[in-house]
């Protein structure tokens with residue numbers, strides 16, 4: 209006996225996978241919808257810029273503060289720079305950025321496609337011989353995969369700068385030591401692996417948003433439900449997949 | 459020629475279409491009447507392949523839509539135009555872009571040419587100079603007319619209308635009916651119209667078919683339907699709550 213919820217979960221997984229793979233197959237078949245892609249790159253990426261900068265900066269700042277208080281007990285304050293760089297590039301940059309973008313863009317994608325579904329705009333596309341998956345889903349998922357790593361580079365950068373500011377300017381750690389330990393502890397692969405995570409998270413949050421929106425039913429209430437579900441499910445999926453990606457990569 | 463042969467469609471336990479047969483004559487208008495929730499929209503969606511039947515065939519010029527792959531469906535849909543119940547205009551585009559959409563997707567016409575066709579189609583539904591408005595700025599009747607202009611953009615051979623007059627005031631409803639009748643006469647297209655507005659149906663139809671309990675229980679010319687002996691059809695046509703159809 210597997211139980212209904214488990215079966216529903218497996219079925220949901222299957223349907224998400226089918227949507228994802230058909231969207232990706234459409235990416236390689238004409239017509240190439242460059243203008244729609246650019247619009248989504250702008251929506252997912254450019255318009256998340258400031259919120260990512262602010263969350264990134266404060267994340268770096270609080271990490272510097274916390275590690276400083278911890279490491280001061282062993283007179284190891286100089287390690288703050290290295291720990292900051294590692295935790296931001298490996299974990300906090302990708303995860304926090306992805307959660308923020310899931311809340312901002314993932315929910316908006318679900319709401320937009322959900323509204324198009326319940327007002328029959330998706331059927332209208334199909335009736336006019338345009339594939340709705342290619343028209344609506346493909347550009348959004350591509351935008352997620354491309355834009356999340358770029359946003360995370362930004363978040364990593366401002367996170368480190370914010371941490372540097374707190375550690376060196378406010379708490380008085382020696383600037384040379386701070387930098388030296390950063391270079392000693394961190395490797396290029398830490399940054400790169402973080403960006404791979406970011407791309408996976410970008411894929412997850414846009415695919416879940418598209419899936420929930422595309423299969424919305426039940427009017428305005430259904431759109432509301434799809435939007436909430438998109439955020440909850442993609443947040444869970446991001447955190448769970450983060451564990452497994454970390455286990456594989458580091 | 460469109461033919462539905464022995465079509466079934468169920469959602470879970472609910473049987474919506476139950477071994478339904480219907481033939482739609484080429485170049486004429488067939489109006490399908492029936493109760494709300496009776497499966498009229500489901501029937502119409504089968505005609506353009508938006509839904510696939512559980513059993514049976516949907517034949518368009520002899521080809522079975524139910525067995526087509528995506529590419530074949532796409533090809534055949536280019537000869538269809540469909541007006542949805544609430545027009546289903548793209549609310550992220552203005553009126554002009556909505557009407558231009560199928561032209562941009564499926565023709566290699568130039569910008570100026572498309573603009574001219576859009577203006578012409580909008581004029582033919584009595585809406586000139588609204589190209590730059592957004593759908594949200596329009597009244598229900600105007601939205602339907604823009605939806606009609608969009609459905610006509612590619613000069614389709616087959617036009618499907620899902621409740622084109624529901625929710626409109628009687629004058630606007632009559633204007634839309636006139637538009638449908640004139641469009642059909644002008645283009646010679648095969649039209650399938652879903653409606654529960656009997657007055658409108660009698661005005662535009664060459665044939666009227668009644669959908670009841672998942673089947674077409676009667677089909678005939680407007681006169682035949684008006685004078686039918688069938689108690690179910692009589693009750694519907696006369697609009698009485700008492701009779702063989704259980705209303706509540």
Ligand SMILES: Nc1ncnc2c1ncn2[C@@H]1O[C@H](COP(=O)(O)OP(=O)(O)O)[C@@H](O)[C@H]1O
Nearest residue numbers: 469472474492493494495496497498499500501
């Ligand atoms: N996609 C669907 N999933 C489940 N049930 C549906 C779906 N589409 C229609 N139905 C059901 O089929 C019945 C007929 O619907 P419809 O064809 O829209 O009726 P109408 O004659 O008013 O157009 C309704 O009871 C509706 O709930």
Ligand SMILES: [Mg+2]
Nearest residue numbers: 498499543620
């Ligand atoms: Mg309907």
